[in-house]
Amino acid sequence: MDSQSENGTTTRSYNGVLENPNNITIKGILKLLIESIDSSANGKRVISLGMGDPSAYSCFHTTAVAEESVVDSLQSRKFNGYAPTAGLPETRKAIAEYLTRNLPYKLNPDDVFVTSGCTQAIDVALSMVARPGANILIPRPGFPIYKLCASFRHLDVRHFDLVPENGWEVDLSAVETLADHDTVAMVIINPGNPCGNVYSYQHLKKIAETAKRLKILVIADEVYGHLAFGSHPFVPMGVFGSITPVLTLGSLSKRWIVPGWRLGWFVLNDPQNIFRNSKIIEHIKKYFDILGGPATFIQAAVPRILSQTDEIFFMKTLKLLKQTSDICFERVKEIACISCPHKPDGSMTLMVKINFFLLKDIYDDIEFCFKLAKEESVILLPGIAVGLKNWVRITFAVDPTSLEEALDRLKVFCERHSHQ
Structure with missing residues (x-):
């Protein structure tokens, strides 16, 4: 992952993501994050809160x-x-x-x-x-x-x-x-x-x-x-x-x-x-x-x-999104090194700010997401991919059980890397 520059300093390359941040696409960086995971090493299933595709979870499905x-x-x-x-x-x-x-x-x-x-x-x-x-x-x-x-x-x-x-x-x-x-x-x-x-x-x-x-x-x-x-x-x-x-x-x-x-x-x-x-x-x-x-x-x-399409279908979808957004927003409050400035009112994603002063060995959103993927098999989208460096995007269009588990792992990860 790391490489030495001519002046001897270490650059976190992450397969070129940092060298060319203007060329980042959401699908491209999520692919790199998934490829960086070795689930057999940490024994955890991959949970992606990165891609906005609710159809990947059985609780979200289209109408008959x-x-x-x-x-x-x-x-x-x-x-x-x-x-x-x-x-x-x-x-x-x-x-x-x-x-x-x-x-x-x-x-x-x-x-x-x-x-x-x-x-x-x-x-x-x-x-x-x-x-x-x-x-x-x-x-x-x-x-x-x-x-x-x-x-x-x-x-x-x-x-x-x-x-x-x-x-x-x-x-x-x-x-x-x-x-x-x-x-x-x-x-x-x-x-x-x-x-x-x-x-x-x-x-x-x-x-x-x-x-x-x-x-x-x-x-x-x-x-x-x-x-x-x-x-x-x-x-x-x-x-x-x-x-x-x-x-x-x-x-x-x-x-x-x-x-x-x-x-x-x-x-x-x-x-x-x-x-x-x-x-x-x-x-x-x-x-x-x-x-x-x-x-x-x-x-x-x-x-x-x-x-x-029956209005009930839309109401069920909104109820589930409200439930998962509430879970996400409230659980983020429990994690010291991240914060969400505004509770979601819609859509399927929210932005979370990283406080690097509380972390001892992580220095940007790219590194945060790659280390989280490697250690906890949880995928988040680095904020630089959507134009906001040192934030991360979390997709909450996920079944509540998987979302809870992913946020548990995120909390453990942040505690592991926090200043004691």
């Missing part, structure tokens, strides 16, 4: 309606061919109707484009705003795919901070300072990954008003849409589409617990028809002509999934 809808569409033999590049008409219509439920205006099917998961929607959004010399504002901490996609599109990235003491709200004064005439958009992730925040109506309105003053649009990442179980209900950013144009990105993945189905959407919230008066719509349509969307039979299942 979703499964039956996919089976029926496949067995019908009507959806074995190519879908239109923007998505099946009935799928676009169903997504428009689903999102319209929470908006003060009506979306049209033409406002909706079906994507292969939210990741493809992110790539489309950044491709649409890219131009020579342009920059985009993204949150820190945030989802690293935005920075990666921006680099491929030659978009300059500028980070604005989320303030933990204010429930991870956007530092809007920093946004105004960062923006210039080359700024094209700002990204808002709500409910938040990695922080577990859910923004209030008032804060989202201030974000929209700030974007209007700066003459930029808002890219609203709502892949965790409706997964809110705290004091703030989920409010879609599209509610404020009359103030400034909003590109809404979402998917079935989290709310229906089917990340592997890769069914997402890219939606124009533009009731003032600003996009309609430009060539942007035609540009988007042409771009989708070169993309491959999700499987046609999955698309065909969407109308029934969106219209017939």
Whole structure:
């Protein structure tokens, strides 16, 4: 793991993670962490609190309606061919109707484009705003795919901070300072990954008003849409589409617990028809002509999934997420060297700060996570992967028993490495 530099000091390389922190991806670093574990040496099963895939645990599962809808569409033999590049008409219509439920205006099917998961929607959004010399504002901490996609599109990235003491709200004064005439958009992730925040109506309105003053649009990442179980209900950013144009990105993945189905959407919230008066719509349509969307039979299942899923299914999921988030937040309080500044209100993850003054032989979040994996077979995501060095992200979309065991091991690990 360690290597000697030319001046004789020791560098903790961890397979190059520290040397190239800008190239870190969540999946990449989690793969390295898992590969570093020798379970036969410590005799403990691996518990991952790193990847946000709740379907890995039997207590989180999709609804029967979703499964039956996919089976029926496949067995019908009507959806074995190519879908239109923007998505099946009935799928676009169903997504428009689903999102319209929470908006003060009506979306049209033409406002909706079906994507292969939210990741493809992110790539489309950044491709649409890219131009020579342009920059985009993204949150820190945030989802690293935005920075990666921006680099491929030659978009300059500028980070604005989320303030933990204010429930991870956007530092809007920093946004105004960062923006210039080359700024094209700002990204808002709500409910938040990695922080577990859910923004209030008032804060989202201030974000929209700030974007209007700066003459930029808002890219609203709502892949965790409706997964809110705290004091703030989920409010879609599209509610404020009359103030400034909003590109809404979402998917079935989290709310229906089917990340592997890769069914997402890219939606124009533009009731003032600003996009309609430009060539942007035609540009988007042409771009989708070169993309491959999700499987046609999955698309065909969407109308029934969106219209017939029982509210009880959603309530059970939220109840379980509330339970596991409470466990996580309360147990973190018992561990001296870490702290969580804000109790999660939604999503499936939270951020925890490491106090290195209380640790005798660990000096950064990368080392913390690799040693924890090696000694306790517990996987956490180093904060540097989401833009916040010396923090860690914990995923609480885990069955309660496994979560309790993992947090027990985390406590033992911290006690082992603490100053006595």
